[in-house]
Amino acid sequence: MGLVLLLLAATTSRAATSFAHVDLGARPLHSGMSGRDVRELQRVLRMAPVTGFFGSKTRDRVKSFERHAGLPADGVVGPDVRAALVHYKMRAYGASYFGPGLFGQHTACGEILSHRLLGVAHRTLPCGSVVTLAYGDRFITVRVVDRGPYVHGRDFDLTWATAQALAYASADPVAATY
Secondary structure: OHHHHHHHHHHHHHHHHHHHOOOOOOOEOOOOOEEEHHHHHHOOOOOOOOOOOHHHHHHHHHHHHOOOOOOOOOOOOOOOHHHHHHHOOOOEOOOOEEHHHOOOOEEEOOEEOOOOOOEEEEEOOOOOOOOEEEEEOOEEOOOOOOOOOOOOOOEEEEHHHHHHHHOOOOOOOEEEEE
């Protein structure tokens, strides 16, 4: 029993720290910066490789995006650029969330659902696929960990931890890119 609890703790700990909540509006992003928020920015801009370092390639991509969005092309990601990223680079999807009554059960992708598991359920994306979500001023990148939702008009089912990280409390649409 102790080994099972140890393995469960290791699994939920890894899942909880693999992708953490990042708010792209918490600080202006510009050349020379690094971190999770820069990785989120690079994912939304569909850059490869995602390095987490705001170098010349990221700056050039941001400037190009700013010109496309009709914003001043200064290469700095602030509130206006963040809002434009959601508008131009992400699409609205129907969503809901699941979790508390199902904690302890296995997901279709082999994870154990807990209050710490960050992820989404999707009907067709392969298990482990990376999805970046935005709701309000919050962004998060998670993996597909389950199948569903099976409710008409909903494309994603957020785990409870993902819903909490996004401050998502209803069946509102979320913006997503994958």
